[in-house]
Amino acid sequence: MAKRRVETMEENRAKLIVAARKAFAEKGYSAASMDELTAEVGLTRGALYHNFGDKRGLLAAVVDQIDSEMALRAQEIGVRAGDDWKGLLAEGAAYIEMALVPEVQRIVLLDGPAVLGDPSKWPSQSSCLQATRRTVERLIAQKALKPVDAEAAARLLSGAALNAALWVAASDDPQHVLPKAIYTFHALAGGLLTKPA
Amino acid sequence: MAKRRVETMEENRAKLIVAARKAFAEKGYSAASMDELTAEVGLTRGALYHNFGDKRGLLAAVVDQIDSEMALRAQEIGVRAGDDWKGLLAEGAAYIEMALVPEVQRIVLLDGPAVLGDPSKWPSQSSCLQATRRTVERLIAQKALKPVDAEAAARLLSGAALNAALWVAASDDPQHVLPKAIYTFHALAGGLLTKPA
DNA sequence: TAGCCGACATACGCGCCGTATGTCAAATTA
């Protein structure tokens, strides 16, 4: 075999993160057992504490990964919709839809903030938040948006979007209320426009 | 003495809730020990499990209480500012400021949703949410707001407000960013107006 | 190839939760 040490370490880290995404998503952070989790991938807690420090460290790594994936995907959708006002709306809608995925909801929106604190203190500092802030800054520079504080706007927009998603997901008929959520989000975001549509 | 049984029971329930508010606020839900908590008010876990079923039940009771207090206070501030558009803005600002209180943040905004699930499934069904929904419904009936879904609007507004509060609280200089948050909230909410100011 | 280093396994102690059982005062009935 003669496997490199760093290779196997990377592999094990990856395996643990994969298992953690599943366990945290299905059982929630506190109910997820580290013994079970590690055993599922043929390891023990020793590997976990060596690689991630503690249970929170593993959660941080998972959150970081999911958050990055989300930001990337939302930005793709955003730029595809245009580098103007349409782009911001599409980005917001993308966040709402991504937040419907149980994994995202449970880990990033519920347990993440509760266990790790404010997203701005995450290792990724919330890529999602930063991405929308940059978009807002660009639109303000283009005079398309009112000269509000970009950070504040990003927070409010993402907060609205993510909370809307929680509502949609908790409703009886998600596919029916989703358009309402997106429509209302559009209306709300329109408040930032310098010249209303 | 000759105390009534129901009296002492009410007293004990109240004492436990008071202690729980403090413990949950200071240590967070998972780190709060039920043994310590009950001992502080001269009881044991027996009383707790008899009155509230389990740890989550106690949290639910605490969340319910705080949520009710918040809704009451916000509505007071809202009607004082007027039964029109101004009232909704004042209500939103009130939520932002209340969410700065560590107790509210930790218990209602972070641990509450993570442990108890979506606010719509809480015993109080989130009085805050219901209050702003009613306000929005009234304003829509007055044609002051666009005919959006009231539930959706309430969710988005409260989500924006509460997330803004988390941002303000996590910032280095809360008193400096608070006005930015409120200003941006006003701008955002303006998107719902039929005729922009 | 000999020795070291580090990634991971093993073993231990502690705290905490939930439940099953016990107890004693207040409430009820005659």
Add this chain to the structure above:
DNA sequence: TAATTTGACATACGGCGCGTATGTCGGCTA
């Protein structure tokens, strides 16, 4: 008022999960 019941709460028990300290075996370096 005395006997009986009720139920609010205390006590005792079992189990699980986390974090840490210590052991081990394979790759890495000289």
